[in-house]
Amino acid sequence: MKRLLVSLATIAIFSLFFVSCYYDNEEALYPTLNNSCDTTNVTYSSTITPILNSYCTGCHSGSPPSGGITLTSYASVQALASSGMLINALNGNGVPIMPLSGSLSTCRIAQFQIWVRNGMLNN
Amino acid sequence: MNILNKDAPREINYATATFKSTRIMNGHSIEKMPPGQLDVRISHRFGTINSGAYNFFGLDQSNIHLGLEYGILNWLMVGVGRSELEKTFDGFAKFSILRQSSGAKDMPVSVSVVTSIALKTLKVPDQSRTNYFTSRLAYVGQILVARKISQGLSVQLTPSYVHRNLVATELDPNDIFALGAGARLKLTKRISLNGEYYYIANLKTNFSTQIYNPLSVGFDIETGGHVFQLFFTNSLGMTEKQFIGATTGQWKKGDIHFGFNISRVFMLKKHQKPLNN
Numbered sequence: 001m002k003r004l005l006v007s008l009a010t011i012a013i014f015s016l017f018f019v020s021c022y023y024d025n026e027e028a029l030y031p032t033l034n035n036s037c038d039t040t041n042v043t044y045s046s047t048i049t050p051i052l053n054s055y056c057t058g059c060h061s062g063s064p065p066s067g068g069i070t071l072t073s074y075a076s077v078q079a080l081a082s083s084g085m086l087i088n089a090l091n092g093n094g095v096p097i098m099p100l101s102g103s104l105s106t107c108r109i110a111q112f113q114i115w116v117r118n119g120m121l122n123n
Numbered sequence: 124m125n126i127l128n129k130d131a132p133r134e135i136n137y138a139t140a141t142f143k144s145t146r147i148m149n150g151h152s153i154e155k156m157p158p159g160q161l162d163v164r165i166s167h168r169f170g171t172i173n174s175g176a177y178n179f180f181g182l183d184q185s186n187i188h189l190g191l192e193y194g195i196l197n198w199l200m201v202g203v204g205r206s207e208l209e210k211t212f213d214g215f216a217k218f219s220i221l222r223q224s225s226g227a228k229d230m231p232v233s234v235s236v237v238t239s240i241a242l243k244t245l246k247v248p249d250q251s252r253t254n255y256f257t258s259r260l261a262y263v264g265q266i267l268v269a270r271k272i273s274q275g276l277s278v279q280l281t282p283s284y285v286h287r288n289l290v291a292t293e294l295d296p297n298d299i300f301a302l303g304a305g306a307r308l309k310l311t312k313r314i315s316l317n318g319e320y321y322y323i324a325n326l327k328t329n330f331s332t333q334i335y336n337p338l339s340v341g342f343d344i345e346t347g348g349h350v351f352q353l354f355f356t357n358s359l360g361m362t363e364k365q366f367i368g369a370t371t372g373q374w375k376k377g378d379i380h381f382g383f384n385i386s387r388v389f390m391l392k393k394h395q396k397p398l399n400n
Contacts, residue, residue: 026292058245067184
């Protein structure tokens with residue numbers, strides 16, 4: 001009986017964690033940010049760098065960076081982009097799809113492609 | 124004869140060592156750490172085999188999970204861990220509800236409950252939006268029903284529920300319901316063949332990224348105080364939240380990761396009383 005009470009109490013304490021349960025998705029929670037896929041004004045500093053910083057440089061920075069690939073400087077990103085490796089990795093063409101935790105949204109991949117097509121400018 | 128049977132005190136024989144480790148491979152097994160014992164776990168999942176010879180079939184990349192797990196009571200163990208994947212911290216508690224036994228008490232199966240929390244600490248892509256701490260959390264509840272059928276064969280069914288507070292798009296469900304199935308076949312005294320599969324019930328609803336059911340096949344090798352688990356799996360994640368409803372690899376395409384778990388048990392406290400009570 002005592003054991004039953006203790007187990008019920010412990011389960012009750014753990015279930016308290018479920019109090020902060022939400023049913024959110026990024027589209028609904030941040031409508032203004034997600035509905036606008038800005039493909040006209042794509043720049044390295046305002047479009048590409050923020051995506052790299054949030055999805056890529058967690059692993060692809062420091063020493064040694066994952067896979068020997070650094071994505072913290074314009075020069076290294078530009079080199080990977082001009083070899084085609086950057087876009088291939090985002091689409092999983094011949095290499096494991098990046099990020100490993102799940103591919104970027106189609107909007108973000110499109111922004112990368114636009115930046116590459118526009119000449120990979122450091123703007 | 125009846126009198127004889129009455130007089131002889133019948134003992135309860137509990138089934139022990141249904142599985143070799145506290146995990147079948149990725150997911151929890153019915154096994155728990157006995158009270159006072161600390162399990163230090165180091166797990167790796169390498170890159171995919173189809174990444175080719177240049178990447179040494181995936182071995183150039185690795186993902187790590189570190190875990191510290193401890194038995195508090197006969198029926199309760201807790202653990203904390205940290206995954207490299209999405210820089211995730213996790214914590215769990217495993218409660219034993221029923222134990223398979225024969226003899227004076229007949230119980231066909233062992234039943235445990237696992238609850239766990241995962242906290243993703245990867246930096247949020249967009250710092251300009253209002254980001255909530257709760258968006259980083261996911262919860263998992265599992266019921267483990269296991270039976271040691273014979274000395275060599277054990278099976279387990281694992282109905283699972285995963286809740287993610289924040290998902291990417293409206294297509295992605297916050298709640299995932301899955302049924303896990305695992306088995307262990309003993310090959311020799313120290314080696315067993317294990318398999319584990321999770322069927323995701325709401326897989327048909329279109330996720331924004333294609334999700335597959337995680338399947339793992341491999342071996343448990345016991346050497347003294349260590350258990351080595353070596354296997355192939357299509358999931359990169361090592362905690363429930365990361366492999367149920369977030370496995371993007373496909374066996375058919377060769378998105379197979381070689382992986383291993385190493386478990387080393389340290390006895391921090393001597394048993395106060397025998398386990399069978």
